[in-house]
Amino acid sequence: MDRYQFKPKSKVREFIGEKLIALTALAALIGIVLIFVFIFKESIPIFVDKATQEEVTIDRMVFKQTFYEDEDAKWIWQPNSDIPKYSLMPLFIGTLKAAIIAMLFATPLGVMAAIYTSEFASKRTKEIIKPVIELLAGIPSVVLGFFALIVLATFLQNAFGLTFRLNALNAGLALGITIIPVIFTISEDAMTAVPQSLRDAAIALGANPWQVSFTMVLPAAMPGIAAGIVLGFGRAIGETMIVLMASGNAAISSLSFTDSIRTFSATIAAELAEVVFGSPHYSVLFLIGTLLFVFTFLTNLSGDIILTKLRERLQGRMS
Amino acid sequence: MSAPDRSSQFTTSDLSHQYQFSPKGSDTLPRALMFLAVAIIMAILAVILIDVIIGGIGTISWEFLSSPPEQGMEAGGIFPAIFGTLMLVILMVIAVVPIGVFTAVYLQEYTDPQSKLTRLLRIAINNLAGVPSIVFGLFGLGFFIGFVGGNLDKLFYPESGPVWGQPAVIWASLTMALLTLPVVIVSTEEALRAIPRELKEASYALGATKLQTIFRVILPQAMPGIFTGGILAVGRGAGEVAPIMFTGAAYYLPYLPAKLNDQFMVLGYHTYVMATQSPDVEKTKPILYGTVLVLLMLTFLLNFVAVLLRSKIRTRRISA
Numbered sequence A: 001m002d003r004y005q006f007k008p009k010s011k012v013r014e015f016i017g018e019k020l021i022a023l024t025a026l027a028a029l030i031g032i033v034l035i036f037v038f039i040f041k042e043s044i045p046i047f048v049d050k051a052t053q054e055e056v057t058i059d060r061m062v063f064k065q066t067f068y069e070d071e072d073a074k075w076i077w078q079p080n081s082d083i084p085k086y087s088l089m090p091l092f093i094g095t096l097k098a099a100i101i102a103m104l105f106a107t108p109l110g111v112m113a114a115i116y117t118s119e120f121a122s123k124r125t126k127e128i129i130k131p132v133i134e135l136l137a138g139i140p141s142v143v144l145g146f147f148a149l150i151v152l153a154t155f156l157q158n159a160f161g162l163t164f165r166l167n168a169l170n171a172g173l174a175l176g177i178t179i180i181p182v183i184f185t186i187s188e189d190a191m192t193a194v195p196q197s198l199r200d201a202a203i204a205l206g207a208n209p210w211q212v213s214f215t216m217v218l219p220a221a222m223p224g225i226a227a228g229i230v231l232g233f234g235r236a237i238g239e240t241m242i243v244l245m246a247s248g249n250a251a252i253s254s255l256s257f258t259d260s261i262r263t264f265s266a267t268i269a270a271e272l273a274e275v276v277f278g279s280p281h282y283s284v285l286f287l288i289g290t291l292l293f294v295f296t297f298l299t300n301l302s303g304d305i306i307l308t309k310l311r312e313r314l315q316g317r318m319s
Numbered sequence B: 001m002s003a004p005d006r007s008s009q010f011t012t013s014d015l016s017h018q019y020q021f022s023p024k025g026s027d028t029l030p031r032a033l034m035f036l037a038v039a040i041i042m043a044i045l046a047v048i049l050i051d052v053i054i055g056g057i058g059t060i061s062w063e064f065l066s067s068p069p070e071q072g073m074e075a076g077g078i079f080p081a082i083f084g085t086l087m088l089v090i091l092m093v094i095a096v097v098p099i100g101v102f103t104a105v106y107l108q109e110y111t112d113p114q115s116k117l118t119r120l121l122r123i124a125i126n127n128l129a130g131v132p133s134i135v136f137g138l139f140g141l142g143f144f145i146g147f148v149g150g151n152l153d154k155l156f157y158p159e160s161g162p163v164w165g166q167p168a169v170i171w172a173s174l175t176m177a178l179l180t181l182p183v184v185i186v187s188t189e190e191a192l193r194a195i196p197r198e199l200k201e202a203s204y205a206l207g208a209t210k211l212q213t214i215f216r217v218i219l220p221q222a223m224p225g226i227f228t229g230g231i232l233a234v235g236r237g238a239g240e241v242a243p244i245m246f247t248g249a250a251y252y253l254p255y256l257p258a259k260l261n262d263q264f265m266v267l268g269y270h271t272y273v274m275a276t277q278s279p280d281v282e283k284t285k286p287i288l289y290g291t292v293l294v295l296l297m298l299t300f301l302l303n304f305v306a307v308l309l310r311s312k313i314r315t316r317r318i319s320a
Helices: A011-025 A027-043 A050-055 A058-062 A089-120 A123-138 A141-160 A168-192 A196-204 A209-238 A241-246 A264-274 A280-318 B012-018 B028-056 B062-066 B079-110 B116-130 B133-156 B169-193 B197-205 B210-239 B267-277 B281-319
Strands: none
Touching: A011 A027, A011 B079, A011 B210, A027 A280, A027 B079, A027 B116, A027 B133, A027 B169, A050 A280, A089 A123, A089 A168, A089 A209, A089 A264, A089 B028, A123 A168, A123 B028, A123 B281, A141 A168, A141 A241, A141 B028, A141 B210, A141 B267, A141 B281, A168 A209, A168 A241, A168 A280, A168 B028, A196 A209, A209 A264, A209 A280, A209 B028, A209 B116, A209 B133, A241 A264, A241 B267, A264 A280, A264 B133, A280 B116, A280 B133, B028 B281, B062 B079, B062 B281, B079 B116, B079 B169, B079 B210, B079 B267, B079 B281, B116 B169, B133 B169, B169 B210, B169 B281, B197 B210, B210 B267, B210 B281, B267 B281
């Protein structure tokens, strides 16, 4: 009983305690602001510093450049050659290719598994599927990168007779494995949140379970599925270790899914350790980081907004 | 809360067309198709697990776990990497759990959920969870090593070379703490929401202040949830590589880290280095597989414990 004998405490102490807790709570907010400030700060020389601009400008990062006479203008990423070339386009194309393959692989699997789990599975089956998906989500990305590098790459090369062992397809499929849990979890949550009254109405009209889920639950949960896809895409763009290990890391501007690629995230991971502090190359890598931050910030924010709206609508319909 | 938008999807005119169900429609085929997706996902997990277990089980021995790497990582064990991983996650937990718990307490006990500050905080937490891990690595380098460490050196060691302004286990741990902060906050919040209001009222009735109620009634009750959050954070932190590549992880160190500003070896980075930079992949393969198996078992075990703990909390809430 001693534990719950409260001595009266001064108001000052309460006040200080509350303020301290409030201050700690700001850590997340301060953290995200500091992340942006400190990454963007290192890329500022590209916009203002004359010496840096001799080597690299926004123009040169975006548009095709001619580096040698009688050669066509090209997009080339070669920051360490005699004439440093900083075109971001090969990296952009590589990043997009890996993410698109990952989405094409993960979206149908994630959404279909979510439909099965929320609409058809018995309670016991659900209790198996959900932990399995959580386990899949818990695999460290370096392990998936290792698996893609050692096992999947060899399998794909033999199966399709590919020229490059490490390529966009290999990286994209491995990337997809990390995206499946994201899409599954958010889609399944959205479908489970669809009110029972809607299902009952469809059943009363003579629908079988499949018709219930396809004509009632799926349309009502569609924003949730869209949010899952948006958030999954953000993950696919930013994920690092898998693409670093499984993509071949060659900055090639092609549309082929079986060429090697180099993504934004892998470029930072591979080059930052050797770069001279404060050099133009250093600034460009931080600019790439800023781009990744801004892009994932936007996907997260839009995913969040969609989910909040959906929650309000589904709750509103219940009442 | 905005008014529910009924008009967009359900109008009486499309009700009659869209919801006329043909009675003969069988649902065997679509149901099998949906199940196929589940089966494929399970098969993917099984293939990865089986490959890693078969490849790694032969390497695991007490010696492998307790001795340092030899001959350029082609022989010997992974003890320094295990030690470094533990050091990293322990320092990380010391930093992230208090901050995460107090953030959750503030959000659940002090603020109005509709207030601007709460909304801003929630946006920050959700977005922090989505920032790519490589961006955390850049941040750790620019902020902790360059700004904090660099200024500490300027203040206290103006004569010598970098003491704090270099990659170190403390900076890697703090970077990882920021990355895992949302995990701890979300888990603690769930536990706080599950505490019955009567408990708090009883505490106030006994004359307790708000602060006393939080520290002596609410937090002890929320312990399992806080514990779950901590374990999930450790599981995440033990496996991430990108945030620590530039902030403290080392290829190889002949000694164990003993000070906060030492570099350290770590299982995930060790895996990456052996898989991509080894001169002879076939020779390092058994050790590589062994390392991956240890890392995978560690993260699975942590996640498994967290799932068990969480389901226990949920059942308790229902029965209460």
